[in-house]
Amino acid sequence: MENHRFNYIVLLFVVFGGFLIFGLSENIKGPALPIMQSDFKLKESQLGVLLSLNSLGYLLACSFTSSLSNKVGIKWTGILAFISMVLAGIFMYLSNGYTSLTLSYFMLYLGNGILEIGLGIMAARIFTKNTGTMMNLSHFFYGLSSIVAPVLGASMMGWDVLGGELGWRGMYLMILSLAILPIIPSLIGKFPDDHQQNGESTSMRNLIRDPIAWMIVAILSFGVVSELSIGSWLVYFLENAYDWSIKKASEMLSLFFLFFTLSRLFVGPITDKIGYTLSIMIFSGFSGVCSLAAIFSGENGAILFAIAGIGIAPIYPTVMALLSKQYPKGVGTAITFTVTLMGIASVVGNLLVGFIIDFVYKKIGQGSVENKIIGLQAGYMFIGGLAILCSVCCMLLYRILRKRNQDEGNEMI
Known part of the structure; x- marks a missing residue:
């Protein structure tokens, strides 16, 4: 019993530490990019290619991480991700041109992609009890490091080290070297295999034929695209619709991330108490209503944009909990299937927001500066509408599961 408890604590260090480092590595680029651009005299198009490697590396990692974990085990999959991040930091430090910097970034985001999928599989196998609580708590550490990362990165670049400024190279090297730390408990800990349960093992072919799997894809896609779009468009909306300063608009975005x-x-214990499907339905609906109410109430209701963060936050981790209960045999395959399609949807979703703003502005607002707010409101209504669609899909999934008389592990649907 004591050995089991010790092993569980060791695995918590791996998962929570992994999410902390993942959040740091993903979000320190903000203050570093302008200096990189200046150092290498990069055009905006070159910077765009550099950033696009984020999505490319992520989608590539989605395509093989589940198979990799089946072949070498989830322990070594995680260790490989951490090692690739450390190597990416070293290569970034040594990069002397755009090509070497691009390759370093590609390695970093490939490692990040393997880590995200790997951590999802780890968490699903480790947290067999109170899954919703533990999944949400794991992703809390990602959110915590994401808040700290830009400030920490900017501060570290100005540090005086050995008589010189640390700069973006040293900052990346030091931050990414932290990935060494979770390797130690990874080597010590004993990771559980896929849950051995009766029934046919989940395969990609089974998932493609399963309407529940596609419904979960829709739920995650609508929820995550709404989440990412708020992060991408809130400051822009407040600046252009209400003439807010960038400082004031950024403070509202920070408040959104705080909520x-x-x-x-x-909210994790709530999801375990009332069930995952019902939880997502309530929280995503709350987020959508807040976003739409914020638009219709005008500038005085802007705080509702931030409050929407309360509802949108639990969707991703709670869907991971739902997958672990719905597909206990082959959860890695289920996560890969769902997250890969969600990644594609997120690219399309952000494009749609921009096109909707532009189309409504030109067609209905007739291209006048005074009526630009109409286009902005339409774009943000689309973001809020996605959260509502997420809630509607949950309602449909809830009915399907009720008809099949299924539950979500120990928690009722």
């Missing part, structure tokens, strides 16, 4: 992070810390 978002605290939500993941506290």
Whole structure:
């Protein structure tokens, strides 16, 4: 019993530490990119290619991480991700041109992609009890490091080290070298295999034929695209619709992320209590209503944009909990299938927001500066509408599961 408890604590260090480092590595680029651009005299198009490697590396990692974990085990999959991040930091430090920097970034985001999928599989196998609580708590650590990362990165670049400024190279090297730390408990800990349960093992072919799997894809896609779009478009909306300063608009975005992070810390037990499908339905609906109410109430209701973070935050981790209960045999395959399609949807979703703003602005607002707010409101209504669609899909899934008389592990649907 004592050995089991010790092993569980060791695995918590791996998962929570992994999410902390993942959040740091993903979000330190903000203050570093302008200096990189200046150092290498990069055009905006070259910078765009550099950033696009984020999505490319992520989608590539989605395509093989589940198979990799089946072949070498989830322990070594995680260790490989951590090692690739450390190597990416070293190569970034040594990069002397755009090509070497691009390759370093590609390695970093490939490692990040393997880590995200790997951590999802780890968490699903480790947290067999109170899954919703533990999944949300794990992603809380990602949110916490994401809040700290830009400030930490900017501060570290100005540090005086050995008589010189640390700069973006040293900052990346030091931050990514932290990935060494979770390797130690990874080597010590004993990771559980896929849950051995009766029934046919989940395969990609089975998932393609399963309407529940596609419904979960829709739920995650609508929820995550709404989440990412708020992060991408909120500051732009407040600046252009209400003439807010960038400082004031950024403070509202920070408040959104504060509500978002605290939500993941506290709402997990609620998801375990009332069930995952019902939880996502309620929280995503709440987020959508807040976003739409914020638009219709005008500038005075802008705080509702931030409050929407409470509802949108639990969707991703709670869907991971739902997958672990719905597909206990082959959860890695289920996560790969769902997250890969979600990644594609997220690219399309962000494009659609921009096109909707532009189309409504030109067609209905007739291209006048005074009526630009109409286009902005239409774009943000689309973002809020996605959260509502997420809730509607949950309602449909809830009915399907009820008809099949299924439950979500120990928790009722």
